[in-house]
Amino acid sequence: MNNSNVKRAVYSESPFGTALDNFSFHNLMMVTMPDQIPVKSLIRLNWMVSIMASIVIFAFLITLTEDFSKAINSGFQAFLFFTLASFINLLLLRIFQKQRGVSESSANRKFYALSYSASLTIGILTRIIYPAFTGMPIEVERFDDLEDYLPSLLSVFTLNTLILILQNLVIIQQKKIKSEIENLQLKAAASETNNLLLRQQIHPHFLFNSLNAIKSLYKIDPRQGEDYLVHLANFLRVTISNQGTSTALIKNELDFCLDYLAMQKIRFGIALNYSIQIDEQIIRTRYIPYFSLQPLVENVIKHNDLTEDSPIEIRIQEVEGYLCISNNFQPRKYKEPSTGHGLSNLSERYRLLVGEDIHIERDDSLFLVRIKILER
Template sequence: MHIIPDTKKYFAMTNKLPLKNLLKLSIYFSIGMSFFLLLSATMEDESFLGALNRVINVFILLNLMSLGNIGLLLFTEKRKHGNELFYDCFFYTSSLLMSILVILGLYFINTELVDRGYTTAPTTPLRVKGDVVYFYLSLQGMLTNGMLLLLQNFIIVQDANNKAQLENSLLNTARSEAAYQLLLQQIHPHFLFNALNILKSLIKKSPERAEDYLMRLSNFLRVSVSNNKDGIATLKEELKLSMDYLEMQKVRFGSALNFTFNVIDAENSACVLPVFSLQPLLENAIKHNELTVATPLDIEIIQQGNWIVVTNNIQLRSTIDYHTGSGLANLAERYRLISGDDIEIRDNSLFFSVSLKILNDEDCNHRR
């Protein structure tokens, strides 16, 4: 599962502004406002040329303001680096001044065009006269730009939220993959050492049993080294892996190890579990408890409703031969990352059990 390179590539892009969405907003908002003004002019019986002149002016005004804000955003974002408050104030002040300059500039250009006869005066002229018109237009420009800023900020915040959710999902997946890979690395050395010694002994004593043991070992190792990108396996696959593991351990411990399976939904392909979720529980039971013919270790894998329960009797060893360093914490973390749920652990000093809720394919976060 090659997730780290993709994650790094994504993280390098997280600080970029959503320019494409901001430009789309500029165009769509300008077209929408222009269409609204055209309808308004039609209902007011304004002349076609007058309506067209108003629509063109509004379209140009909104796009210039929007592009000006985008330019200021690019300028300030590159220079923040810990001075967020200063550059935020700089951005909003510059944006408001820019909106005043744009609307006054368009007003002067239109006035000049009317004076030279290139276009006609608007049918509904401004109601304010004299120098007050500049204050009126400035206020109108700031209010219009204020609406644009609200929409642009919404786009930026929404984009940042989407990136944060994706970043969190990528980090969770990476953590789950790291925990899974660590588990596999810890399983192999000790297990392979014992397995190969047992296989060597069986080849001499019972070739048929050696062949069966080799097939189970082959299946077990194939699953353990496979590149499971989803991090889940069907319930049937997990039970098959557990059966192979226990059968191999049965060869080693003989009648000192007993196990039973009672799972109703074993053939249901929609039922899934995190990959390698049952085998570590079986390994821990064997690792931490005494196994003798007089006091055998009894392991049960049963289904209780929507839960798979792994139970063993407790007869703790005085010393432990080896320690994987992963244990239940690893499994609990992987299970939580994939399903959002917790495993249930019970210990009454006589029996130890771990319960995992059976998941449906759509319950896992990598499918969402």
């Protein structure tokens, strides 16, 4: 799932933006249930549609019949119908949005059945029962055949369809705006990652330790010092490269992490041990967010005591579609200064990429972080 694969959204200043540009009539009539329905926007839409419909019907009848009483009566009935039908539809949207276990096709059928049944009931109530409470006169039509009912039924269903289309337009536009915001957040997170890489590259403490280690190693064992220098060069090369993507192959992330671990292994010796248990097919074909593995390993070394008597054991393994990074928990009494942005940044990127968070488990003896393995 590369950054280029994230769907782009286009924002427009018009009330419905370009919602119709990429959606057919069939799409508009589908029940659209995002994680959060824009309730406030839909409430404003419902009132606006109800008021406008009553005004239009009043103006049309007063022009056509010049009967003010009939026009005001019909306009108020239209206001009641549109208000009740639109808010009933909003209530149904809220109810079906909470029923995550229902399949989409089943939800659509139930939603439409309830929506049009409710609109028919509301149409009958506003047509017949409403005058009984208001005392306003109404012409009661006699229907001798089933076909006589069709115009009224068609009117009710047409008006309810119009309400559904307008509500879905608002929901679609809200989703487009939300998608654009998420794209911008993803870009910001990627920029923050580059900043983290840059800080790692020029981090005085890291470079100071690395140069001191090289100096000491060349005095004791030039061959080991050369190995350390090769790993450092590979590590710095990756930190200054511009990947231009939000994800990377596990193989690339693992190679980068292993260069870092190799340097730390030379530095700490038997006080640091690590193991990799990931299927080769997964390593070469699956993805994780760019620059996500090495910071997790670095956190282990930064926040735990490493001694020959109590070595740190780092395990990197794949378990049921997740990459698990675990270690025996030996917290330092003195902790190195930390920004605390590493895990939070990775967590935010995962929420934007796959809609779920990273998983952290900790007890007195074990610390484990699980991150979801991604497909292209």
